[in-house]
Amino acid sequence: MALQPAPPSRVFMELVPWANLGRENNPIPALEAQPVGSRPHAAKAHPGAREVHVSGAAEVSASPDRAQVAVRVSSTKEAAAEAKKSVCRRLDYITQSLQQQGLQAENVTVTKDIRRVENAYHMEAEVCITFTEFGKMQNICNFLVEKLDSSVVISPPEFYHTSGSIENLRRQACLVAVENAWRKAQEVCDLVGQTLGKPLLIKEEETKEWEGQIDDHQISRLPGSLTVQQKIKSATMHAASKVFITFEVKGKEKKKKHL
Numbered sequence: 001m002a003l004q005p006a007p008p009s010r011v012f013m014e015l016v017p018w019a020n021l022g023r024e025n026n027p028i029p030a031l032e033a034q035p036v037g038s039r040p041h042a043a044k045a046h047p048g049a050r051e052v053h054v055s056g057a058a059e060v061s062a063s064p065d066r067a068q069v070a071v072r073v074s075s076t077k078e079a080a081a082e083a084k085k086s087v088c089r090r091l092d093y094i095t096q097s098l099q100q101q102g103l104q105a106e107n108v109t110v111t112k113d114i115r116r117v118e119n120a121y122h123m124e125a126e127v128c129i130t131f132t133e134f135g136k137m138q139n140i141c142n143f144l145v146e147k148l149d150s151s152v153v154i155s156p157p158e159f160y161h162t163s164g165s166i167e168n169l170r171r172q173a174c175l176v177a178v179e180n181a182w183r184k185a186q187e188v189c190d191l192v193g194q195t196l197g198k199p200l201l202i203k204e205e206e207t208k209e210w211e212g213q214i215d216d217h218q219i220s221r222l223p224g225s226l227t228v229q230q231k232i233k234s235a236t237m238h239a240a241s242k243v244f245i246t247f248e249v250k251g252k253e254k255k256k257k258h259l
Helices: 080-100 134-147 163-191 216-220 228-235
Strands: 013-016 050-062 066-077 108-117 120-131 152-154 158-160 194-211 237-251
Touching: 050 163, 050 194, 066 080, 066 134, 080 108, 080 120, 080 134, 120 134, 134 152, 134 228, 158 228, 163 194, 163 237
Parallel strands: none
Antiparallel strands: 013 050, 050 237, 066 120, 066 152, 066 158, 108 120, 194 237
């Protein structure tokens, strides 16, 4: 049976030799591990300089920072005024309760709609509430369920990320990947008795984003909808970054003895 070809080797560190041969009688040998094929972006060694090429990767995650809940109130009456009165009475109670809980007006949106249904009038009102504190959200929803009748319907919370939080997550993934690459280069240089210099090239090679998911086996075991914690886990965003960095490498400086 034919053997499978070996996978290409991965470069995690590459030390480019110093072109200055005057310090030693023999040139310093190169320490490098080349993959199959050349790296098209690898920086060329400058005359008289040594470089170390390293790669770094990182994966970070962030839970959703917003949740939205919709509270719907409806009433059907023969007279339009009676339908309005029934809905507005409960609507006022909801909005006052939200104010007492410290919710800002900009986080509450109210819409109203009335229409004819056969020989009656049907009125609906919807209160959309945006929460930044999920514990407060649960307390308010539980309070409204206890105080209002079955004509008031509270939707399950929808968790999401603001655009600013996603952008921060991307930056964090890149910065952690750069830090990991720098730490790798620092440790390798210490191991071979060299001093790590300034970065000459920093390139983000790959980025990836995905949303956390509940596995199918777990969903099949749930009797109903997902719990709040499961919804938060499902809406958690993940970001990964891979970077390639070239650092300058300096020789260890010998300490002068003072007489």
